[in-house]
Structures are given as structure tokens and as C-alpha cells.
Amino acid sequence: MDRPKSISRRRVLAAGTAGIVGAALPIAGQSPDQAARPKVPADPTKVQGPLATDVGNRSPFERPKRVSFSDRRTSSLSPLQDLDGIITPSDLHFERHHAGVPTIDPKQYSLLIHGMVDRPLVFTLDDLRRFPGKSMIRMIECSGNGGRVYRREGNITDLTPQQIDGLTSTSEWTGVPLATLLREAGVSPKATWFLAEGMDAAVMTRSIPIAKAWDDALIAYGQNGESLRPEQGYPVRLFLPGVEGNASIKWLRRIELADQPFMTREETAKYTDPLPDGTARIFSLDMDAKSLITEPAFPDKLTGPGWWEIRGIAWTGRGKIARVEISTDGGKTWQHAKLDEPVLPKCHTRFRFPFEWKGGETIIASRATDETGYSQPTYDVLLAARGPSTAYHFNNIRGWKIHADGTVKFAGGL
Ligand SMILES: Nc1nc2c(c(=O)[nH]1)N[C@H]1C(S)=C(S)[C@@H](COP(=O)(O)O)O[C@H]1N2
Ligand SMILES: [Mo]
Secondary structure (H helix, E strand, O other): OOOOOOOHHHHHHHHHHHHHHOOOOOOOOOOHHHHHOOOOOOOHHHHOOOOOOOOOOOOOOOOOOOEOOOOOOOEEEOOHHHOOOOOOOHHHOOEEOOOOOOOOOOOOOEEEEEEOEOOOEEEEHHHHHHOOOEEEEEEEEOOOOOHHHHOOOOOOOOOOHHHHHOOEEEEEEEEEEHHHHHHHHOEOOOOOEEEEEEOOOOOOEEEEEOHHHHHOOEEEEEEOOEEOOHHHOOOOEEEOOOEOHHHOOOOEEEEEEEOOOOOOHHHHOOOOEEOOOOOEEOOOOEOOOEEEEEEOOOOOEOOOOEEEEEEEEEEOOOOOEEEEEEEOOOOOOOEEOEEOOOOOOOOOEEEEEEEEEOOOOEEEEEEEEEOOOOEOOOHHHHHHHHOOOOOOOOOOOEEEEEOOOOEEEEEEEO
């Protein structure tokens, strides 16, 4: 797998963070004379580039990209270390598909709602778009995210944030609340679960407690201001905020109401979490609080002692992030990071922390706490609770080791 090249923009920004702690120092190595002399081209017409196109492109100097673990590309990871803010550009949103990305003609599309309802109904895409809509900025995370480092597979010190935890992204999702459609169909008071089914080759199906439908489940057709990308489920997906990614069924074709879970392949053979005592967690749908420092991180190199801004993202499936703490001494002491606005429920939250690197070897780490009071566990605590062969939900504290020469390596779980 290729890893993102080190990015000079980040070096420049990081050097500039000296300003955030109030010191009006020139960037190291710059003479005041240099700063006073603005760099303007002698002939301004020389900077005139090609004409604008109907659909814009990135600067040719910026090449963020998704990467995959598998040759068959059954998933692609978001380049978390290359992103600012909380929104993932749609073409860099992580994606996971079990059996290909189907091409669906929106004119042929329909969604069936049936089972324990008064009136089974079929909705076209136009029907769905006619209902009162709703937009929400929310993250999604695959419950397998971070499994490789939990299992300590291979050389984990040389992994980027993308390779460690890139199966999570944030978008603004637009659609119609599932509750609106269920009211149209008239749900039986005896219905307690609903099944969601996809129209991909995997025919992915999952059972969800009906409370989620009345709460915040969205039948989504929009992503970041445009129609869903094919990999995100075009033309329509189920979006379940805060719930493990696999339950947000893409290319959604059917919802069936029932008075019990359907016990599909996806909730028996998969997406249950074996425990050390031989039992398993089942319907472990909520995503636990988690955070990741994305800068500095492998393969960054701190070019010298001084002020650097530690940056990263925190998220939880159980509401808002209440605080993120940073340790710069391997977990001995912790201090509060600053959270960027907006701090939204079930959403990536950007954190920042001014870090004065004195030049020695140390480990930096982040610890998120959500509004329920739950804090990210240490690796040992998670391992003791779930065992070494648990298959999903890897949210323990992550650390990065800064070596004396400034190189940064993944330090595994703290
Ligand atoms: N129909 C269908 N829905 C699906 C899947 C799939 O393979 N088929 N993959 C699931 C998994 S495992 C995850 S993590 C999320 C990923 O959503 P994304 O690809 O939009 O990031 O989609 C889920 N929905
Ligand atoms: Mo997933």
C-alpha cells in the first residue's frame, strides 16, 4: 500500500502555529529582511492558468487520496491526516462494500415499506424528495475500524492515521426522516424492529430496533450538497447516526416492520463480538467514544523543538463529545484540548492543542469523553473486557511516539 507523501503545506502551517501561543517570533530560520520583501512576480500575466471547467478540480499540488487494504478493494480509507475541519470531501469519504458498487438508474429506483404496517407503500425517488426534508452533519464509522492495530498485525509503528482509523468520515446528509415514511404507512403498535435491505449483490440486510426510526434514522439522498456518491449508496441509503456503519444500508430497496429481529447473516455470522467467556455481544450497534491525533503522526517529522499544534478528531455515537484530553508524557498527565465549533452530536469534532516539544523522546496521546461521561478506555482495559479475538469496536486510546530526531511513529494503544 502506498502511504501519503509528507505534505509541505502542513509543515508551513505547523511552523506558523508559533503565533497561537502569542509569541510574535519570526518563523525559525527567517531573517526580518526576508519577511519584509514581498514575493511578487515581475509579470503578473505569467500566473494566469487555464480556464475554469464545469466541474472544479483540486490544485494539482494537492493529491489527497483514499487507500485500500485489499487488492480487490472491498473498502477504501479516508486520508484523515490530510483533512482540515470536520467535513470529509465526498470523493474522499471512506467506503465499504461487501459485493461491489451497483449502478442504479434513479428512474427505476423504488423503496418498499411493508410488514407490520396498515398500508404497504412503494416510494419513487421523486416521492421521497417531495416529503419535508432534513439535513444533518454526522459521522459514520465502520465497526471494524482500527482492528489491525488492536490485533497488532505486522509492523504497526509505520502506519498513518488513514491506515489505522480511516474507516470513518463525516458528511452533511440530506433526506427524509424514516419516521415520516413510517407514519405514512401506519406502523402496527406491535412492531418493535425493522429490517433494512440493500439492492447490491450482497443483498445486505440488518435488523434495527424501531426506536431508532422514531429518533433520528434518515432515508438519505443527499451528501454534502449533491446527490449521494455511488459508493455511499446512490440513489438512496439508510443513515443511522451514531450506529456502526454496516447498519446504514446503502442502495436501500426495502424496509420491513416486525415484532422481532430477523437474525440475518449480518447479525449472526458477522457483526457480533465474541467475548473471552465464550458468549458474544450481539446488536452492539452504538459506536463508543474515540479520538485520534492526525497531526503530528507517522510519517511526519518535527523539524525542530518549539511550538507545534497537535490536531485530531474525536467522535462518539452517543451524543456530543464533552472533552478531549491530551497527554504529552505518555499518559502520566492530561490537559484539555480546545474543541473547534461546531461540536455536533454523533459527529467528528476537531480538537487542537499547543504542544511545546522540548526535543526529547515522548509519547503524545488523546482521550475523548462524551456527554454520557464515558471515556475512551486504555488498550489493557479494552482487551480485558473484550478479549483478543473480538471482531469489532476498537476505540482504545491511541498514542504516537516522538523520537529525539523528530520522527513520529505509532505507539499502539496506551
Ligand atoms: N447494501 C449495502 N449496504 C452497506 C454495505 C454493503 O456492503 N451493502 N456495507 C456497510 C458497511 S460494512 C459500512 S461500514 C457502511 C459504509 O458506508 P460508506 O461506504 O458510505 O462509508 O456501509 C454499510 N452499508
Ligand atoms: Mo463496516
